[in-house]
Amino acid sequence: MNYEKLFADRTKNMGANIIREILKVVSQPGMISLAGGIPAPQSIPLDLIQELTSTVLKKYGARALQYDLTEGFIPLREALVPYLANKGIHTTVPEVCISSGSQGVLDALGKVLISPGDEIAVEAPTYLGAISAFNPYGPKYVCIDMDEEGIIPEALEKVIATHNIKFVYLVPTFQNPTGRSLSLARRHIIAEIIAKNDLLLIEDDPYSDLRYRGEPLPTFYSLIPGHVLYTTTLSKVFAPGLRIGIYIGPEPVRKWLILAKQGIDLHSSTFNQALAAEYVLGGYLQKQIPKIVSLYKPRQEAMLKAMDQFFPASYKYSKPEGGMFIWAEGPQEDDTEKLYWKCVERKAAYVPGKFFFPNPGQGLATMRLNYTMSNEDEIEKAIQIIADVLKEGL
Amino acid sequence: MNYEKLFADRTKNMGANIIREILKVVSQPGMISLAGGIPAPQSIPLDLIQELTSTVLKKYGARALQYDLTEGFIPLREALVPYLANKGIHTTVPEVCISSGSQGVLDALGKVLISPGDEIAVEAPTYLGAISAFNPYGPKYVCIDMDEEGIIPEALEKVIATHNIKFVYLVPTFQNPTGRSLSLARRHIIAEIIAKNDLLLIEDDPYSDLRYRGEPLPTFYSLIPGHVLYTTTLSKVFAPGLRIGIYIGPEPVRKWLILAKQGIDLHSSTFNQALAAEYVLGGYLQKQIPKIVSLYKPRQEAMLKAMDQFFPASYKYSKPEGGMFIWAEGPQEDDTEKLYWKCVERKAAYVPGKFFFPNPGQGLATMRLNYTMSNEDEIEKAIQIIADVLKEGL
Numbered sequence: 001m002n003y004e005k006l007f008a009d010r011t012k013n014m015g016a017n018i019i020r021e022i023l024k025v026v027s028q029p030g031m032i033s034l035a036g037g038i039p040a041p042q043s044i045p046l047d048l049i050q051e052l053t054s055t056v057l058k059k060y061g062a063r064a065l066q067y068d069l070t071e072g073f074i075p076l077r078e079a080l081v082p083y084l085a086n087k088g089i090h091t092t093v094p095e096v097c098i099s100s101g102s103q104g105v106l107d108a109l110g111k112v113l114i115s116p117g118d119e120i121a122v123e124a125p126t127y128l129g130a131i132s133a134f135n136p137y138g139p140k141y142v143c144i145d146m147d148e149e150g151i152i153p154e155a156l157e158k159v160i161a162t163h164n165i166k167f168v169y170l171v172p173t174f175q176n177p178t179g180r181s182l183s184l185a186r187r188h189i190i191a192e193i194i195a196k197n198d199l200l201l202i203e204d205d206p207y208s209d210l211r212y213r214g215e216p217l218p219t220f221y222s223l224i225p226g227h228v229l230y231t232t233t234l235s236k237v238f239a240p241g242l243r244i245g246i247y248i249g250p251e252p253v254r255k256w257l258i259l260a261k262q263g264i265d266l267h268s269s270t271f272n273q274a275l276a277a278e279y280v281l282g283g284y285l286q287k288q289i290p291k292i293v294s295l296y297k298p299r300q301e302a303m304l305k306a307m308d309q310f311f312p313a314s315y316k317y318s319k320p321e322g323g324m325f326i327w328a329e330g331p332q333e334d335d336t337e338k339l340y341w342k343c344v345e346r347k348a349a350y351v352p353g354k355f356f357f358p359n360p361g362q363g364l365a366t367m368r369l370n371y372t373m374s375n376e377d378e379i380e381k382a383i384q385i386i387a388d389v390l391k392e393g394l
Numbered sequence: 395m396n397y398e399k400l401f402a403d404r405t406k407n408m409g410a411n412i413i414r415e416i417l418k419v420v421s422q423p424g425m426i427s428l429a430g431g432i433p434a435p436q437s438i439p440l441d442l443i444q445e446l447t448s449t450v451l452k453k454y455g456a457r458a459l460q461y462d463l464t465e466g467f468i469p470l471r472e473a474l475v476p477y478l479a480n481k482g483i484h485t486t487v488p489e490v491c492i493s494s495g496s497q498g499v500l501d502a503l504g505k506v507l508i509s510p511g512d513e514i515a516v517e518a519p520t521y522l523g524a525i526s527a528f529n530p531y532g533p534k535y536v537c538i539d540m541d542e543e544g545i546i547p548e549a550l551e552k553v554i555a556t557h558n559i560k561f562v563y564l565v566p567t568f569q570n571p572t573g574r575s576l577s578l579a580r581r582h583i584i585a586e587i588i589a590k591n592d593l594l595l596i597e598d599d600p601y602s603d604l605r606y607r608g609e610p611l612p613t614f615y616s617l618i619p620g621h622v623l624y625t626t627t628l629s630k631v632f633a634p635g636l637r638i639g640i641y642i643g644p645e646p647v648r649k650w651l652i653l654a655k656q657g658i659d660l661h662s663s664t665f666n667q668a669l670a671a672e673y674v675l676g677g678y679l680q681k682q683i684p685k686i687v688s689l690y691k692p693r694q695e696a697m698l699k700a701m702d703q704f705f706p707a708s709y710k711y712s713k714p715e716g717g718m719f720i721w722a723e724g725p726q727e728d729d730t731e732k733l734y735w736k737c738v739e740r741k742a743a744y745v746p747g748k749f750f751f752p753n754p755g756q757g758l759a760t761m762r763l764n765y766t767m768s769n770e771d772e773i774e775k776a777i778q779i780i781a782d783v784l785k786e787g788l
Binding site: 001002003004006007008009010011014038039041042044046049050053054057061062063064065066067068100101103104106107110111112113114115118129132133134135136137166167195198199200226227235239240241242243250252253256259260262263264265266267268269270271272 | 395396397398400401402403404405408432433435436438440443444447448451455456457458459460461462494495497498501504505506507508509512523526527528529530531560561589592593594620621629633634635636637644646647650653654656657658659660661662663664665666
C-alpha cells in the first residue's frame with residue numbers, strides 16, 4: 001500500500017538521528033569509544049538483583065507484577081522522599097512521581113506544554129534526548145549562550161526579553177554534553193531571573209550524585225520550587241535498563257503530566273519500581289554511589305592527564321568536578337566531524353560537538369569525550385590517538 | 395506562578411478520565427467489583443520470577459540492566475517469532491518490536507499518524523486506552539456500527555465512502571468492552587475492504603490467547619500483512635506490571651514508530667524484556683496459558699449462569715468464547731450510570747457502558763462486566779445484586 005500518505009505533519013520534526021548513523025562504526029572490533037554516554041557495566045550492582053528480587057516477591061507478592069498507579073509505586077515514592085531530602089530537595093510522597101526514565105517525563109512535558117511554534121529556551125549545546133522528546137511537538141529553540149560556568153545570566157535575560165519563552169530547559173550540573181555546572185552565584189542570579197519573569201524551569205539533574213571533587217550545589221528546585229519541574233533518574237546510580245525516572249513539580253503541571261502518562265504507557269514497570277524501592281530502602285543506593293564515584297574518578301583523572309599531556313595547545317577543555325563527560329573546543333578552522341573519521345580509522349572515537357547544538361553551523365570545532373565506558377589505559381591510548389589526529393589535521 | 399498560561403493547545407483533548415472518578419468507590423471494603431479490567435493476581439506466575447531472574451543474570455549479566463535497542467531486546471524478539479508463528483503470525487526478528495505495554499505503541503501510532511482533525515474509524519463501543527492514547531493528537535472519531543459478530547462490513551464501507559479515514563482501529567477478538575469477536579466470514583470480507591481501499595488497520599489483540607471454547611480465528615495480520623499494524627501484549631499471559639507490548643507491521647510505519655519511541659522512552663525495560671525472553675524460551679508461557687484459561691473459564695461460566703438465572707428478560711448479553719468481559723444491554727429507558735450508584739450502595743459494581751462510546755449519548759443502557767478479578771461465588775452474588783437493581787429500577 002501507499003504508506004507515505006499515512007504520516008502526521010509532525011513526523012517532519014522527527015528526522016533520523018544523524019549521531020546514531022555516524023556512531024555505528026564505534027562497535028567495530030578494537031575500537032576505543034569515548035563516544036558513548038552510558039554508565040559502565042561495573043557501576044551496576046548486579047550481585048544485588050537476585051536478593052532484591054527475593055525481597056520484592058516476599059514483601060509485595062503479585063502486587064509487584066500487577067497494574068499500578070500512573071503516578072508511581074507508592075513504596076518507591078516513600079523511599080525517595082528521604083533520599084531526595086539528603087540532596088536538599090524537601091518534598092512529600094504525592095509530589096514525587098515516577099516516569100519511564102527521565103526521557104518519559106521529557107516527552108510528557110513536551111506533550112503537555114508545547115504547542116507548535118512555542119519558543120523554549122535551551123543551553124547551546126544541550127542534551128539531545130530532550131530535543132528528541134520535544135521535537136515532535138513542534139517547538140522553536142532559542143539558544144542561551146554559555147561559558148565554562150554554564151549559561152550566562154545576561155544571555156538568559158536577553159532571550160527572555162526578546163522572545164515569548166514557554167519554558168527554560170537546563171541541565172545545571174555536570175551537563176551533557178559539556179560537563180559544565182552552573183556556579184553557586186549564577187544559580188542564585190538565574191533563579192531570580194526565572195522567578196521575576198514568572199517562568200517555568202525544567203531542571204534535568206541526572207548526574208549530580210556523580211561528584212568527584214568540590215561541594216554539592218543547590219538545585220533550582222530547592223531555590224524556587226514553585227517555578228521548577230525537577231527531574232532525575234536512577235539510570236546512573238542503579239541500572240539504566242530498569243528505566244526509572246523521577247520528577248517533582250508544581251501540582252498543576254504534575255496533574256497534566258500524570259494524565260498524559262495514562263495515554264502514553266499507563267504506568268512504569270511496577271516490578272522495577274519495587275526493586276528500586278528496596279534498593280533505596282535497604283541503604284544500597286547510598287552505598288553504591290561512592291563505589292561508582294571511585295570507579296569514574298580515576299577514569300576522569302586519566303583522561304584529563306592524557307589531554308594535558310597530548311592535546312594540542314590550541315584546544316581548550318573543561319575540568320568538571322563530576323559527571324560523565326569532558327568537552328573540548330579547538331581552533332575555529334578545525335572540523336571535528338571530518339577529523340572524527342580519521343580517528344575512527346585509527347580505532348578511537350568521540351562525538352563531534354556540532355550535533356548537540358539545536359541550530360546548525362555552531363560548535364564545528366568541538367567534541368564530547370566520555371570516560372565512563374573505558375578503563376584508564378584505554379582512555380590514555382584513545383586520547384593519544386585523537387591528539388595525534390588533531391595535531392596532524394586533515 | 396500563573397500555570398494556566400503554560401499548557402499546550404492539545405491539553406484540551408486530554409480531559410480527566412471520568413470512568414476513574416466513578417470507579418473510585420469500588421475499592422470500598424466489602425465491594426464485589428465486576429468493574430475492573432485487569433488479570434487475576436492468581437494468573438501471574440509469581441513462583442517463576444525468582445528462577446527467571448537467576449537465569450537472566452547468569453545468561454545476560456549486566457546487559458540485562460543496561461541501555462538497549464529502541465526496537466527491543468533481541469533475545470526476546472527471537473523468542474517471540476515461534477510463539478507468534480503458533481498463532482498463525484509468520485514474521486521475522488527485525489519485524490517484531492517491543493513497546494511499553496500495548497499502550498506504548500498506541501501512543502506512538504497516534505504521534506506518528508494523527509494530524510489534528512484526521513478522521514479515524516473505531517468500533518462503537520471501543521477500547522478506552524486507545525482513545526486516551528490518540529486524543530492528545532487531536533483526531534476525529536468516526537464510529538463503525540457493531541452487532542454480536544463485531545463491526546458490520548456494510549457499516550465500515552459506508553464510513554470509508556463518506557469520510558477520509560486515516561486508519562481503522564479494531565480489537566477483533568474478545569473485544570474490550572464487549573467481549574465480541576469478528577466471525578471468520580466477516581474477517582475475510584473486512585480484510586478485503588481494507589485492502590481494496592488501501593487502508594491501514596491497527597489490529598489490537600491482547601486477549602486471543604484467553605480462549606475457553608471454539609476455534610482460533612485468523613488475525614488480520616495473517617490475511618493482509620501489508621495493511622496491518624498488529625499489536626499484542628504479555629500483560630494478560632505473564633504479568634501486566636512488566637509492561638511488555640509487542641508490535642509487528644510494515645517497515646515504513648515501524649521505522650517511524652521506532653524513531654518516535656526514541657523520544658518517548660528510549661526503550662522498554664531491558665530487564666523485564668530479558669525475563670520475558672526466558673519465560674517464552676523456557677516453555678513457561680505455553681504452560682501458563684492453559685492454567686489461566688482454567689482459572690477464567692469457570693468464572694465466565696458462573697457469570698453467564700447467574701445472568702441467565704437472575705437478569706431481567708429485557709437484558710440481552712454476549713456469550714463470548716474467551717476474553718475478560720461480558721457486555722449487557724437493557725431496554726432503552728434504563729440508565730446504567732444511575733443504576734450503578736444503586737448497585738454500589740449494595741456493594742456490587744460494573745462499568746456503565748456509555749463511557750466506551752467516543753460520541754456522547756450512545757450506550758446509555760449498556761454495561762461491561764468483568765469476571766477475571768472475582769471468584770465464582772462472588773460473581774454469582776454480585777450478579778444477583780445487579781439483577782435485583784435492574785428489576786427494581788431507580
